[in-house]
Amino acid sequence: MSRLMVGAFYNPHLGAELVRAEGIDHLAMADPPAPSDTHWPAIKQRYTLLLHDYLGQLSEPLDDRAIARARSLAALYDTPWVAEHFQCLHTEDGTYNLNYVFPPLYTEEFLARFVANAAALQARLDQPLVMENIPGFFDVKASQMPEPVWLRRFFEATGAGFLLDLPHVWLEAHYRGLSPDTWLAEFPLEHVVELHVAGVEQDGDLRGPWIAPTEPSDAMLEFLAQAASRCPRARAVTFDAFSPSLTAEVLLASVDRIRAAL
Amino acid sequence: MSDRAVQDLVIRALADAPFRDSAAWRGRGLADQDRVERFARFLARHFYFERIVHFFKYSRALARVTGRHPEAILRRPAFDALLPTAVLGGRETARAVAGLVVDYVREAGGAAPYHDDLLRYEEAMMVVEAGPRTSTSPGTGAAPQTVAGTLLLELDYDLPVVLPKLLQPWTQVPEAPRRAAKLLVARSRHGRVAVARADQAVAAVVQLADGTKTLDDLAHAAGLRPAELAATLQDLTEIGAVRFSTGS
Numbered sequence: 193m194s195r196l197m198v199g200a201f202y203n204p205h206l207g208a209e210l211v212r213a214e215g216i217d218h219l220a221m222a223d224p225p226a227p228s229d230t231h232w233p234a235i236k237q238r239y240t241l242l243l244h245d246y247l248g249q250l251s252e253p254l255d256d257r258a259i260a261r262a263r264s265l266a267a268l269y270d271t272p273w274v275a276e277h278f279q280c281l282h283t284e285d286g287t288y289n290l291n292y293v294f295p296p297l298y299t300e301e302f303l304a305r306f307v308a309n310a311a312a313l314q315a316r317l318d319q320p321l322v323m324e325n326i327p328g329f330f331d332v333k334a335s336q337m338p339e340p341v342w343l344r345r346f347f348e349a350t351g352a353g354f355l356l357d358l359p360h361v362w363l364e365a366h367y368r369g370l371s372p373d374t375w376l377a378e379f380p381l382e383h384v385v386e387l388h389v390a391g392v393e394q395d396g397d398l399r400g401p402w403i404a405p406t407e408p409s410d411a412m413l414e415f416l417a418q419a420a421s422r423c424p425r426a427r428a429v430t431f432d433a434f435s436p437s438l439t440a441e442v443l444l445a446s447v448d449r450i451r452a453a454l
Numbered sequence: 455m456s457d458r459a460v461q462d463l464v465i466r467a468l469a470d471a472p473f474r475d476s477a478a479w480r481g482r483g484l485a486d487q488d489r490v491e492r493f494a495r496f497l498a499r500h501f502y503f504e505r506i507v508h509f510f511k512y513s514r515a516l517a518r519v520t521g522r523h524p525e526a527i528l529r530r531p532a533f534d535a536l537l538p539t540a541v542l543g544g545r546e547t548a549r550a551v552a553g554l555v556v557d558y559v560r561e562a563g564g565a566a567p568y569h570d571d572l573l574r575y576e577e578a579m580m581v582v583e584a585g586p587r588t589s590t591s592p593g594t595g596a597a598p599q600t601v602a603g604t605l606l607l608e609l610d611y612d613l614p615v616v617l618p619k620l621l622q623p624w625t626q627v628p629e630a631p632r633r634a635a636k637l638l639v640a641r642s643r644h645g646r647v648a649v650a651r652a653d654q655a656v657a658a659v660v661q662l663a664d665g666t667k668t669l670d671d672l673a674h675a676a677g678l679r680p681a682e683l684a685a686t687l688q689d690l691t692e693i694g695a696v697r698f699s700t701g702s
Contacts, residue, residue, distance in 0.1 A: 228618075228621070251458065251461070280461050280465070281465065282465065283462040283465050283466060284458055284462055285462075286587045287466075287586060287587070288462075288465050288466045288469040288470060288542065288543065289465075289469070289542070289543055290465060290468055290469055290497055290501070290542065291497075291500070291501050291504060291542070291543075292497055292500050292501070294465070294468070296461060297457050297460060297461050297464075299457045301456065301457040301458065302457055302458075302461070305458070329489055329492070329493045329496075330485045330486050330489035330490060330493065331485065331486075332460070332464055332484055332485050333483065333484050333485065334457060334460045334484060395496060397492055397493075397495040397496035397499060398492050398493065398496050399492060402496070436507055
């Protein structure tokens with residue numbers, strides 16, 4: 193495994209701190225820079241930037257406008273790879289939209305859709321595509337295979353890279369009553385290009401833990417270290433927090449602790 | 455039923471509380487109902503957090519004076535009371551949630567003379583953004599029609615002057631000129647909310663374009679020359695306030 197880059201998400205409200213920060217190799221971009229963002233020119237000049245925007249859900253083909261936007265952002269950031277999620281968060285007719293990552297059914301039909309639409313996107317991009325796993329809070333009985341099997345078949349069919357979100361694996365294991373290590377072992381780690389790590393907190397609605405803009409726990413960092421050692425192609429680890437409530441102290445401390453854990 | 459259609463049912467169940475409680479959903483037994491309900495409540499709070507932070511950003515900037523962060527309503531009982539009827543993205547739910555924010559922030563008293571105008575503006579932005587995405591085309595017919603949800607706001611203060619200043623560093627609350635301003639708030643074909651100053655021509659066209667009047671009728675009713683009407687319609691179409699009805 194080559195040396196891993198360690199970075200975070202660009203949070204525009206922390207632009208001043210990020211321009212001055214030490215020890216951050218890259219920033220993932222969840223949104224395009226706002227025209228009023230005075231820190232953007234320095235951020236762009238200083239950091240390796242990873243395109244991690246919402247480009248579209250690959251249960252449907254991306255239209256020309258979405259692909260043009262993806263290409264434009266990829267060029268703006270000079271990103272080494274383009275990330276999307278295994279998500280299907282709005283209905284086909286657009287009437288309902290959860291506005292939050294939500295996984296597809298793990299079925300043959302959805303696998304065929306994602307493979308075809310990812311391949312079409314890959315053909316239009318100048319950078320490799322990586323795809324991020326999304327946690328399910330509940331199982332849908334219509335699914336036909338376990339998520340890790342579905343993901344493995346996707347990566348083998350497309351050659352896309354795997355953006356392994358570790359807290360997502362950790363949460364799924366928690367809600368399935370499994371150990372995180374046991375659940376992680378099912379995933380196709382040989383395809384991992386980037387890892388995400390984040391904090392989790394108790395959520396009142398879920399009555400259990402969920403992703404939160406807080407520091408990763410020691411246990412999560414230990415999980416990261418173990419996972420990273422099993423991902424021979426991994427190139428980057430990103431602190432996955434993007435929220436107006438995130439503080440510079442949490443972001444900077446998290447990146448330091450991630451680096452120390454690896 | 456295709457797998458894609460099943461996925462749509464699950465998405466609808468998470469977004470649409472009355473559907474989630476219906477026999478049409480429950481009878482399918484697709485997922486553990488308790489977990490679906492818990493996740494749906496989580497999603498609703500997230501959904502409206504994002505919108506409140508975005509659309510009420512000026513009131514957020516004033517929170518250090520008012521002491522009221524708009525998103526605080528998401529942890530109040532009144533928001534929980536909305537959840538059994540909430541439809542994420544629905545205009546009625548957006549109106550109800552925005553109304554909670556306005557009441558909560560307004561209770562603190564005016565941080566500035568224009569604060570009531572500001573709250574009306576922010577509320578309008580949030581409500582206009584909601585509603586069904588039924589058409590992505592500006593249309594090709596001959597009868598212009600104001601798009602449902604488009605709003606004309608008549609304000610006592612010239613808010614566009616002060617809005618950018620509120621988001622910059624300030625020590626004294628920025629002032630807005632006290633002069634009447636009319637703003638058009640519309641949602642573009644791509645879902646973005648656009649705001650434009652509305653002159654008399656714009657206001658007339660928005661109020662009169664009902665999808666039945668021809669361009670000649672509309673020009674006559676609005677008191678505009680054909681070239682003026684064409685220019686106005688082009689601007690209104692671009693921001694999503696007007697589309698051309700294809701007729702019945």
